Amino acid sequence: MTLTQLQEQYELAKAKKLNLDMSRGKPGAAQLDISGDLLDPKWLQPAKTEKNFDCRNYGILDGIPEAKRLFGELLDVLPDQVIVCGNASLNLMYDYLAQCMLFGAGGEPWVKQGKVKFLCPVPGYDRHFGILEYLGIEMVNIPMLADGPDMDMVAEAVKDPLVKGLICVPKYTNPEGKTFSDAVVRAFAALRPAALDFRVIWDNAYLVHDLYDDSDPLLNIFQVAKEQGTEDHFIEVCSFSKVTFPGAAVAAIAASPANIKAILARMNMQTIGHDKLNQLRHARYFGDLAGIKAHMKKHAEILRPKFEAVLEILARDLTGIASWTTPRGGYFISLDLPKGCAKRTAQLLKEAGVVLTPAGATFPYGHDPLDRNLRIAPTFPPPEELIAATELLTICARIAVLEQR
Amino acid sequence: MTLTQLQEQYELAKAKKLNLDMSRGKPGAAQLDISGDLLDPKWLQPAKTEKNFDCRNYGILDGIPEAKRLFGELLDVLPDQVIVCGNASLNLMYDYLAQCMLFGAGGEPWVKQGKVKFLCPVPGYDRHFGILEYLGIEMVNIPMLADGPDMDMVAEAVKDPLVKGLICVPKYTNPEGKTFSDAVVRAFAALRPAALDFRVIWDNAYLVHDLYDDSDPLLNIFQVAKEQGTEDHFIEVCSFSKVTFPGAAVAAIAASPANIKAILARMNMQTIGHDKLNQLRHARYFGDLAGIKAHMKKHAEILRPKFEAVLEILARDLTGIASWTTPRGGYFISLDLPKGCAKRTAQLLKEAGVVLTPAGATFPYGHDPLDRNLRIAPTFPPPEELIAATELLTICARIAVLEQR
Numbered sequence: 063m064t065l066t067q068l069q070e071q072y073e074l075a076k077a078k079k080l081n082l083d084m085s086r087g088k089p090g091a092a093q094l095d096i097s098g099d100l101l102d103p104k105w106l107q108p109a110k111t112e113k114n115f116d117c118r119n120y121g122i123l124d125g126i127p128e129a130k131r132l133f134g135e136l137l138d139v140l141p142d143q144v145i146v147c148g149n150a151s152l153n154l155m156y157d158y159l160a161q162c163m164l165f166g167a168g169g170e171p172w173v174k175q176g177k178v179k180f181l182c183p184v185p186g187y188d189r190h191f192g193i194l195e196y197l198g199i200e201m202v203n204i205p206m207l208a209d210g211p212d213m214d215m216v217a218e219a220v221k222d223p224l225v226k227g228l229i230c231v232p233k234y235t236n237p238e239g240k241t242f243s244d245a246v247v248r249a250f251a252a253l254r255p256a257a258l259d260f261r262v263i264w265d266n267a268y269l270v271h272d273l274y275d276d277s278d279p280l281l282n283i284f285q286v287a288k289e290q291g292t293e294d295h296f297i298e299v300c301s302f303s304k305v306t307f308p309g310a311a312v313a314a315i316a317a318s319p320a321n322i323k324a325i326l327a328r329m330n331m332q333t334i335g336h337d338k339l340n341q342l343r344h345a346r347y348f349g350d351l352a353g354i355k356a357h358m359k360k361h362a363e364i365l366r367p368k369f370e371a372v373l374e375i376l377a378r379d380l381t382g383i384a385s386w387t388t389p390r391g392g393y394f395i396s397l398d399l400p401k402g403c404a405k406r407t408a409q410l411l412k413e414a415g416v417v418l419t420p421a422g423a424t425f426p427y428g429h430d431p432l433d434r435n436l437r438i439a440p441t442f443p444p445p446e447e448l449i450a451a452t453e454l455l456t457i458c459a460r461i462a463v464l465e466q467r
Numbered sequence: 468m469t470l471t472q473l474q475e476q477y478e479l480a481k482a483k484k485l486n487l488d489m490s491r492g493k494p495g496a497a498q499l500d501i502s503g504d505l506l507d508p509k510w511l512q513p514a515k516t517e518k519n520f521d522c523r524n525y526g527i528l529d530g531i532p533e534a535k536r537l538f539g540e541l542l543d544v545l546p547d548q549v550i551v552c553g554n555a556s557l558n559l560m561y562d563y564l565a566q567c568m569l570f571g572a573g574g575e576p577w578v579k580q581g582k583v584k585f586l587c588p589v590p591g592y593d594r595h596f597g598i599l600e601y602l603g604i605e606m607v608n609i610p611m612l613a614d615g616p617d618m619d620m621v622a623e624a625v626k627d628p629l630v631k632g633l634i635c636v637p638k639y640t641n642p643e644g645k646t647f648s649d650a651v652v653r654a655f656a657a658l659r660p661a662a663l664d665f666r667v668i669w670d671n672a673y674l675v676h677d678l679y680d681d682s683d684p685l686l687n688i689f690q691v692a693k694e695q696g697t698e699d700h701f702i703e704v705c706s707f708s709k710v711t712f713p714g715a716a717v718a719a720i721a722a723s724p725a726n727i728k729a730i731l732a733r734m735n736m737q738t739i740g741h742d743k744l745n746q747l748r749h750a751r752y753f754g755d756l757a758g759i760k761a762h763m764k765k766h767a768e769i770l771r772p773k774f775e776a777v778l779e780i781l782a783r784d785l786t787g788i789a790s791w792t793t794p795r796g797g798y799f800i801s802l803d804l805p806k807g808c809a810k811r812t813a814q815l816l817k818e819a820g821v822v823l824t825p826a827g828a829t830f831p832y833g834h835d836p837l838d839r840n841l842r843i844a845p846t847f848p849p850p851e852e853l854i855a856a857t858e859l860l861t862i863c864a865r866i867a868v869l870e871q872r
Binding site: 086088089091094097101102103106109116117118119120121122148149150152153156157160163164171173189192193196197303307308309310327328330331332333334335336337338339340 | 491493494496499502506507508511514521522523524525526527553554555557558561562565568569576578594597598601602708712713714715732733735736737738739740741742743744745
């Protein structure tokens with residue numbers, strides 16, 4: 063299509079005065095309905111743990127036994143290696159990194175060590191970058207390859223003792239939906255950083271969030287790290303936010319015994335305990351990992367057609383013009399336009415009433431050096447709106463590309 | 468009674484092999500039952516706020532409108548001045564103070580200002596002291612007088628620019644159950660500290676926790692501070708922990724517009740939002756302040772006889788030997804023994820199977836300079852156990868006193 067034809071289509075779409083939101087990785091309403099039964103009071107009768115502790119009252123800092131066991135099974139670690147917390151894994155990551163700044167991770171407080179740095183596989187998750195920027199930790203881009211971050215570059219970068227860690231989503235990455243290969247996970251475990259207080263935030267946000275029956279395989283980082291004696295390098299988090307209710311779920315953190323001890327020492331000052339009724343509700347509702355997996359299939363049935371609809375439109379309209387990922391799980395599709403076209407595309411879209419994650423947001427400091435990456439979040443809009451928004455997206459992308467020629 | 472007679476009674480009690488816990492300010496089981504209806508799913512039908520926001524999904528950092536209004540009414544501040552959060556006010560205090568350490572409170576980060584200090588009215592709450600000690604903030608004792616901290620001493624102490632604040636419970640103090648007089652609250656508002664980043668943590672934990680129909684009056688700190696232009700000095704927290712379920716309630720923080728902005732900037736990195744379903748549940752369950760007050764009367768009916776039973780035994784056995792407070796609300800009774808007798812009393816009690824809050828815990832660093840204060844927590848044990856524990860307490864106290872003579 064010529065630029066003029068595309069501009070005509072754009073004006074037609076604009077005249078519809080759309081008001082669509084593809085900005086965030088939020089479940090749609092139909093997905094929330096899947097977990098409706100979670101609110102049945104039967105899960106809390108009686109409101110006591112298997113060890114007869116009253117979940118209504120104060121106490122139990124590290125999570126109730128049945129919730130620790132469930133998250134242990136989910137993460138394939140011992141229950142003792144898990145702390146079950148409140149509703150947000152983001153909170154666990156922020157609090158852990160703030161703890162490192164103030165108290166260190168075995169060494170001096172990071173805040174006293176000068177300009178500490180973190181490695182950030184890009185494109186990545188904007189809220190990760192937000193935490194690091196807020197805490198004053200300098201971010202260093204590491205390109206994502208097909209099967210994970212460029213580990214040669216990581217191995218080189220960690221020779222700098224001011225490089226204190228790396229933050230990543232190992233499975234169905236945000237925004238690309240890639241999963242780290244065995245080789246990449248092993249390379250993580252084998253890292254020998256100059257910093258003795260090096261920490262990788264292993265944000266396993268999408269560990270059971272498959273779109274298809276076969277799940278992308280991901281090695282258990284703690285198992286591999288144990289062989290290398292580098293267990294202490296890894297802090298894993300996950301949550302039920304995109305399993306039940308993002309506003310009211312349960313999150314957990316897994317770590318080595320030494321790290322669990324340091325985290326509990328801080329939490330013991332921070333709270334008497336997290337919401338145990340919500341932990342009990344979730345533990346009984348799912349029962350075990352099989353219960354979680356059966357539940358996730360219902361999400362997949364809703365999400366799969368949405369992802370496929372987007373991918374179909376991208377293939378139809380942008381083949382030869384742009385490239386994109388075809389995830390088998392997670393919440394996003396990553397679209398790479400020609401250099402210099404991402405911001406313009408997002409701007410055109412916005413003017414036509416479709417909100418995307420801001421161009422640049424998938425990079426530290428909101429700065430995409432090539433201005434080419436856009437994150438597509440297909441989950442929240444109902445199917446018709448998703449199709450309308452994606453079709454408009456390809457129109458805007460093609461306009462941006464042609465304008466540039 | 469002679470020492471020998473008391474020792475005989477002690478041995479008799481010891482032979483009963485008691486196992487009683489008077490250590491923490493936990494509600495008893497009967498109190499938890501009061502809020503049983505809170506778990507009815509009817510409160511979440513529909514699970515949308517009054518502005519039609521789906522509480523099951525991500526979003527709303529500062530709390531849902533109906534919960535902000537309810538806490539606004541409770542604290543007598545505008546809803547805009549309130550952030551409704553997760554389940555623990557302790558968490559809000561820790562996070563705020565950690566924020567001051569890392570980012571300051573308008574000035575340089577406290578961690579960069581040298582050895583910062585906090586004033587601590589004593590006796591006080593051990594978990595407050597725990598946070599300060601953990602964060603490396605030096606604690607300075609300020610004696611409690613009949614109607615609040617010695618404000619002359621406070622006014623003098625704040626001339627030191629390293630004194631960054633004070634932490635207190637203004638109503639039904641922990642452990643004395645005292646309430647700050649109007650003069651004390653006005654003196655707080657009138658403080659002109661050398662530190663421009665001075666903050667008073669106003670932990671209003673027991674604001675509706677009356678034992679009798681008439682509540683101890685407490686001036687609204689923000690109203691008084693506004694007249695003085697010192698609003699920014701005050702950070703108020705409260706929660707429904709001892710209103711509904713300590714393990715699963717809702718907490719809130721109130722502050723000046725400038726402080727709310729700074730807190731939200733941090734929270735915006737920390738979380739996408741707190742548990743809105745639990746906020747909605749609580750907001751609908753109570754409706755308004757009158758609903759909360761009616762609910763608290765049910766707690767008072769259970770707690771009043773417990774407090775009175777303890778006070779009666781203290782009066783019968785310890786008149787002329789010790790002094791104690793007679794609170795009209797809150798969760799504790801404070802017992803002052805003769806100098807040097809608190810630790811010995813607690814030790815004797817422990818050997819006979821009764822656990823108290825450790826002697827010394829009501830002072831910073833666990834150090835009661837006169838070794839005389841014990842915190843009695845009458846709420847958790849059932850009435851018969853409470854009576855048995857208190858009778859043993861007075862036997863042990865009298866033994867400790869006589870041993871010393």
